[in-house]
Amino acid sequence: MIGQVLGGRYEILDRIGGGGMALVYKARDILLNRKVAVKVLRSQFVHDEEFIHRFRREAQSAAALSHPNVVSIYDVGQKDETHYIVMEYVEGQTLNDLIKEKAPLQVEEAIHIASQICDALEHAHSNQIVHRDIKPHNILLGRNGRVKVTDFGIARAGTSSSITQTGSVLGSVHYFSPEHAKGTTAGAKSDLYSLGIVLYQMLTGKLPFSGDSPVSVALKHLQEDVEEPRKVNPLIPQSVENIILKAMRKNPENRYQSAHEMLMDLETCLKPERRNEPKLAFDDDEDDEERTRVVPAIRPDRDKGEAAASVPRAVEKKKRRWVKPTVWTAVLLVLIIGLWVTAKAMQGSIFIQDVAIPNVEKKPLAEAQNELAKAELKSEVHEEFDPGVEKGYVIRQMPSGMKVKPGYTVKLFVSKGVEMQTMSGYIGKSFNEAHDALINSGLKEEQIARTDEFSDQPEGTVIKQSPNPNDPYDPTKVSIALTVSKGKESASMPDLIGQTLTQATARLTAAKLKVAQENIIYKPSFQQPKGKIYDQFPYKPGDSVDQGAKDIVLYVSTGMPENAGEYVFSVPASPAAEGKPSIVRIVVSDAKADNAEFATKSISKQEIFNIPIIVTADKPATIQIFRDNALIDTKTFTYKDYTDAQTRPSSTPTPSPSGSPAPSGSPGVSPGASGKSPSPSPSGGR
Incomplete structure (x- = not known):
């Protein structure tokens, strides 16, 4: 069961207990993300309608109750042949564990526990539910001190008729009441008797009645008086002993009349004024028909006179009495001898010898059926999935280990192997989502393999899977391969400034990048000559670019703009x-x-500096000359000066001075080339 998911939401985590009828597992409610307890009917009872009915009755009984001291029922379900009840998970231990560990308990602790049990019983009885199996094993102690009553497996409605018993009594023999032992109806007062035994055991560390067999223990419940608790543990207050003795009266009419009455007694028994109250006296058992009685012997000297007077008549009757008994005895002996002789003669032909059922579990079906046939037994095959048993082999048999008549039909539960699952689709989901879904379906971590690769999908998205969606797979052997996107592959943007378009395209291709034709823009530029790239956008050299990016823009120079002139000043x-x-x-x-x-x-004598400049109609050239960090001269040259030089090429134009006067001698100016372009460049800089 470990790892299975019941009802599509209860993941079985671990086994935490069990009883004769069911096993209890700790589980996780996937939908609400909380721990729950799941009680599962044992597999040998899944075809027993009485047990299934009792199992369902437990859920109905407990679900009808809502009380802090009663374990809550969340859900009831069935998966194939698995019947289960989902209930509240209580972190802690059972009262039985606590008694084994610490008994006898402190009086205050025992009274605190008994009061909460009694409170739960009061709620159950008020809802016409009789538990009928109150014992330490069915009492859970939470870590927060809360006591919870559980296991209503043999509970029944207080107004319903009693269950017909066929040679058996339901319940735990050490804790059930005298009326329970008789097989009569067990009512609310029977629960109080059981609670009295639980309180007795908590305070003394022992059971009030024990024996070599369940029958002997049951008889003691009917016939023997319980040993007074204070004789076992003198620390028990008289008020507490009175509660135990009253709860355990053999006559139900002399017990507490309700759980509420007992609860009121429990809540006040430790008050100082009650601790040393008088011991209760009981006389109800004198009229108990189950009690062992002492019959007085007849004295030999009694009524001698009357005996002597009746001697003649007695002798006369004695003479006539022997005739009838003698005749009947003779007839009876003849009949017995005749029957014995007849039985011996017919024994070989009438009585059929029982045969032992062979153990065929874990054997191939054909071999198992062959062994049963040799033992003169029939077989009935039931197939079910079982990952732990090979397909075609017997998982279990019913019955086993007993003798039956030849021709008896033995049920064989045969494995169909592992139940194949259908693979879900995880492409397009995040890896974490796919991983959690696979783990929740029962797969182990080592069955899931991850591979990462670049793609156009967002990072962390599953882009491939194996097996494919809707493929069948064996959950015990499958290996799931998920390919996960690393996002788009990126590259470092190369420096394309000063490159020709052919050179730039080659560099982009080497970096697994490309530029669209419509993103190549031709414009005039002062920075680069015609045919060279003077700007790249939006990625500068060294920027990270996703491979496949379509927004790379390159600006190619068409030369200097129109109406621009270039000169060299001396x-x-x-x-x-x-x-x-x-x-x-x-x-x-x-x-x-x-x-x-x-x-x-640094100069020590006059030197000539040849300075190239570019001017336009909107932008003149300004030259500033500093000497020892002091501005000594500023010269301005306009576009008009340029055009004048074009019309008088033999002359040497003089730039317009500004600032301080120029040193002796005007600088020479020589014209340079000029370029033409339809519009100015989008970027500047020398």
Whole structure:
């Protein structure tokens, strides 16, 4: 059963107990994510209608009750031939375990436990439910101190007729009442008698009645007085002993009349004014017909006169009495001898010898049927799934280990092997979701294999599975392979600035990237010559890019914009004092860049600096000359100066001065090439 899921929601985790009728397992309610207890009818009773009826009656009895001291029933179900009850799971131990470990218990602890049991019985009796099997094994002690009554397996409605017994009595012989032992109706007062025995055992550490056989114990319940608890444990207060003795009266009419009455007594028995109350006296058992009686002997000297007077008549009667008995005795002897002779003569032909049922479990079906046939027995085959037994082999038989008449039919439960499951579809689900579903279906961790690979699906999504959805599989042998997406594969964006389009495409291909034709944009540029890439968007060099990205944009230069001119200025610079070093720094602002440092140099004599500049109608060129960090000259050259130079090529135009006056001698200006383009570049910089 371990690992199975009942009703699609109760996962069996571990076995925690069992009785003659059922086994109890700890389980997890998958839907509500809580621990529950699942009671499962033993397999040998699944075809016994009486046991199934009793099992269902337990669920009905307990489900009718709602009380903090009664174990709650959550669900009842059946899966194939498995009948089960789902109930509240109580963390702790049974009262039987506590008695074995600590008995005799402290009086206060025993009274506390007995009061909660009595409270539960009061609720059950008020709902017309008689438990009929109160014993320490059926009392659960939670870790929070709460006492829970469970196992209503032989409970019945108080208004219903008693169950017909055929040579058997339901219940535990050490705890049931005298009327229970007689086989008569067990009512609410019978539960109180059993509770008295439980309280006796908690306080003394022993049972009030014991014997070599259940019958001897039952007779003691009927005939013998219980040993007073205070003789076993002198620490028991008289008030508590009175409760035990009253609850255990053999005559039900002299016990507590209700669980409420007993509960009131339990709640006050430890008060100081009651601890040393007088011992209760009982005289009800004098009229008990089950009690062993002493018959006084007849004295030989009694009524001698009357005996002497009747001698003549007695002698006369004695002479006539022997005739009839003698005749009947003779007739009876003749009949007995005749019957004995007849039986001996016919014994061989009438009485059939019993045969032993061979054990055929774990054998192939054909071999098992052959062995039964040799023993003159028939077989009836029932197939069921069993992962622990090979297909075609006998799981169990009913009955076994006994003798029967030839021709008896033995039930053989034969394995169909492992029940094949149908694989669910997990593609498109997250790996965690698929993993949890597989584990909840009973598979083990080592049966699930994961492989990761790049894909267009979100990271962590199952993109492949084996076996495929709806494929049958053996849950004991299958290996599930799940392929999980790592997301899109990424690459580092290469530096494409200054590359031709052919060179850039080759670099992108090497990085498993590509650019769409519509994302190649041609525009004028001051930065790069015609045919070279001057910008890339939105990914800069070194950025991570998903392979297959479709948003890579490349800007290709078509040359300088229209109405732009390029010149080279020859600018002289001198030190502060001839022969002594000065630091000269030249900063240029033009159509290509703003405040771009052209040169920084230490000079001891005048030097000429050739400075390339670009001007447009909207953007003149400005040259600033610093010496020892002090601005000594600023020169401005406009687009008009450029056009003038174009119309007078032999002349040497002079740039418009600004700031401080230029040093002696005007700088020379030489014209450069100019480029044409339909529109300005989207980016600047020198």
